Amino acid sequence: MNLKLLFITILSAGMTCMAQDMNNVQFPHMQKTSARKEIRIPNILGFQTLKCDFHMHTIFSDGVVWPTVRVTEAWEEGLDAIAITDHIENNPSKKFVTGDHNASFDIAISEADEKNIILIHAGEVTRDMPPGHLNALFLNDVNPLDTASPIDALMAAKKQGAFIIWNHPGWKAQQPDTCLWMPMHQELFEKGLINGIEVFNEQEYYPVVLDWCLNRKIAVISNSDIHDVTAHFYDIENGKHRPMTLVFAKDRSQQSIKEAMFENRTLAYFDNKLAGKKELLEAIFKASVSASPTGKTDGENRELYEVSNISAIPFIVENMKGQTVTVPAESTIVLPLNLADYQELTIRNCYTGSNSVLHVNMP
Ligand SMILES: [Zn+2]
Ligand SMILES: [Zn+2]
Structure with missing residues (x-):
């Protein structure tokens, strides 16, 4: 940097300082955005x-x-x-x-x-x-x-x-x-x-x-x-x-x-x-969770499925063998599924009574 440029740099830095309002300086970035x-x-x-x-x-x-x-x-x-x-x-x-x-x-x-x-x-x-x-x-x-x-x-x-x-x-x-x-x-x-x-x-x-x-x-x-x-x-x-x-x-x-x-x-x-009510619970579950084949298989030659949940509510799903999986909110997971085990699902976090939960038949 030549001397002239250094001088200009110092001068402009000084001017920036001088331009600052000495009475009231605002920090709007410190305020939380309401979202x-x-x-x-x-x-x-x-x-x-x-x-x-x-x-x-x-x-x-x-x-x-x-x-x-x-x-x-x-x-x-x-x-x-x-x-x-x-x-x-x-x-x-x-x-x-x-x-x-x-x-x-x-x-x-x-x-x-x-x-x-x-x-x-x-x-x-x-x-x-x-x-x-x-x-x-x-x-x-x-x-x-x-x-x-x-x-x-x-x-x-x-x-x-x-x-x-x-x-x-x-x-x-x-x-x-x-x-x-x-x-x-x-x-x-x-x-x-x-x-x-x-x-x-x-x-x-x-x-x-x-x-x-x-x-x-x-x-x-x-x-x-x-x-x-x-x-x-x-x-x-x-x-x-x-x-x-x-x-x-x-x-x-x-x-x-x-x-x-x-x-x-x-x-x-x-x-x-x-x-x-069962009808409303079933409708929410079916509108939220879906499964589609990926066309791939895992090491044990089981078909892999993408299971998606578009809702803010995670669903705890149990299959006919009593195996449970949680489908997280607004997420997709990949699972090996044997469709025969998933003809009837039990949704553990959907209550249809004091002592009963939702059962859904999958088409
Ligand atoms: Zn009250
Ligand atoms: Zn009250």
Whole structure:
């Protein structure tokens, strides 16, 4: 480098320094980019598969977050629809926040519209057992549900066309030993005041409730009931997810979600497990997993197949000899398959009852 060039280099370096704003320097690369993690679960039977969480809290009951945070979390975690369900009868923050039972919905709705998250207007009727806690969804106004008797609250919800979910029936604080369907639940059910029941809640599973739902044709529901920030409670960064309800809807709209729920087209999804009606489980499995011959053989002259899973749910598949293989999510594996052993499959992580799993016949 000649002296003249060195001089120019030093001068321009000096000028770069001088050009720096001495009052406010921005480091935008330090800010996290808000990104949505898509959950790929195929559409089935002509319906769209929507990922929903119908149970969560904000500071307008005993949650710790502002309502708009629930929308951002849902968007980032790949959900399509949520219901904010603050307790009607329990608001420990009342001293610090004002607002009626519609406040959390009113605050979150514009954020939801902007992010294309379907926000369902809802509230949680919070009573001793029986009947326990029930979420009323698709309300216009939560305030009329603030009544002395729980039946009156649910009747007020029904008047607005609500879909009513019995929450966490096996929660040990209310049913310490056995999860019971009590006479009052029978009465509510007969009055059309129990339309869905949570099979998964927060980090719990109630196997007996899956049987209740299937025997009585009640929609299976899986909800987070999150009070904390979701990423504080669930290990989202490491690929874990909150409980969610898969709703099979005609289109991605609130009206179609409601219709699908009343028509019992839901599956409960949590911890890589699916629970619900056999037809829906079978359709999801068959739309997700496929096998095709590679035309090659292994060292023992067995035909090799590519087995692909296009969904976010890994499937644990057992063949007729009791051999088990996990087909990982959104992956392809190569396996030697003797097709005769795979005419009937048992899908270990698809629950069709408290004590039964999905069996599928392969064509
Ligand atoms: Zn509850
Ligand atoms: Zn709750």
